[in-house]
Amino acid sequence: MFGFWKTWKALEARGIMGINRRNADYVLKYNKRSLYPIVDDKIITKERAIAAGIHVPELYGVISTEKEIDNLHDIIGGRNDFVIKPAQGAGGDGIIVVADRFEGRYRTVSGKIISHEEIEHHISSILTGLYSLGGHRDRALIEYRVTPDQIFKSISYEGVPDIRIIVLMGYPVMAMLRLPTRQSGGKANLHQGAIGVGVDLATGLTLRGTWLNNIITKHPDTTNAVDGVQLPYWDGFMKLASGCYELCGLGYIGVDMVLDQEKGPLILELNARPGLNIQIANDCGLTLRTHAVEARIEELKARGVVETVQERVEFVQEMFGHIPAVEG
């Protein structure tokens, strides 16, 4: 705990963003209330993304009422793997990742064997709002299970790592790779016990890692180094994240993406109140970067210019990249 405080204090001097500033100066200022459902409901996010031609894990079906739970067999069909999640869930809660079938039952990604009835019961809990923000009634969605790209094999334990990029008015400001651990049960959510690793915006090279608020260099399960890893399709991820501003209209978001072995980069979800731990993983405060972007927007506004996705990505890579991108 002490180590964590020391880190936090040192970061404060370097423009760290606290929760009050995030809420007042970014979430409330840039995110219009009426647009929240687009990001707070994963089914609506998916519909929007598809309409915009952005790739997402395929939706197999939606269950909205107790009666529709009878449709589960048909929705799963002959598939051996799939994911069930609450449309309005958060923090990885209520998500079941089924990896295989086993003697008339299912095997989850962390090896737990569950019956069809147990899944039905779980869906019923989702509908009552057990996992939704504010405990409101919710819907369950059944979707394609992402198989992570081979690149992550040595630095990830089960499950799917995800790439989080914080985007201000279409400008990516900070990125982090989140790696599942034995503790996180195949999910990439930090408070479930996943590792957060900073990423250089210019190159897609990983920086240092943080685990349960400590700074680490190796994955606790695989013992491989988490820094210095080159993420593939990096500019593609940057552009995908940047374009999510046009997709949802919210000015301050966390974009969560995954790299599927077959389908390539996919958008998993968008967050209207992205967490602040990304600053520790990057050893850098967010406000230093958000202020630079806000100044840029002001300057462009005065000139009557609006930048494209490509221009926005180039601007932040030049501004915030640790290692300048090599020419050519």
Ligand SMILES: Nc1ncnc2c1ncn2[C@@H]1O[C@H](COP(=O)(O)OP(=O)(O)O)[C@@H](O)[C@H]1O
């Ligand atoms: N379709 C999927 N296939 C495999 N793993 C998934 C899938 N969807 C989610 N996960 C895992 O669960 C984590 C949380 O999922 P996400 O959709 O971001 O929900 P939440 O809002 O709860 O964070 C992801 O980071 C990933 O590790």
Ligand SMILES: [Mg+2]
């Ligand atoms: Mg998430």
